Amino acid sequence: MIGYMAIDQYGQTYHLSETKYPRKQLLDMFHRKSAYKMYVDTKEGKTKHIGWIIAGRWLSVYRVFNLKEGV
Secondary structure, eight states: OOEEEEEOTTOOEEEEOSOSOHHHHHHHHTTOSOOEEEEEEOTTSOEEEEEEEETTEEEEEEEEOOTTTOO
């Protein structure tokens, strides 16, 4: 895994280094101390955590892999 990437509601991307804690890195980036979790409903009727709301930005977070590495 290379790291993480966050995309806000306006399409702005934020590239995060490889870390176990993308939330902490985003909080530091926006100079904040708290975040709200974002969820989405799945087709199975469950909810899935997809990112955080920080400083008025709705940030969906994705893991980034090398093409050769795969999932």
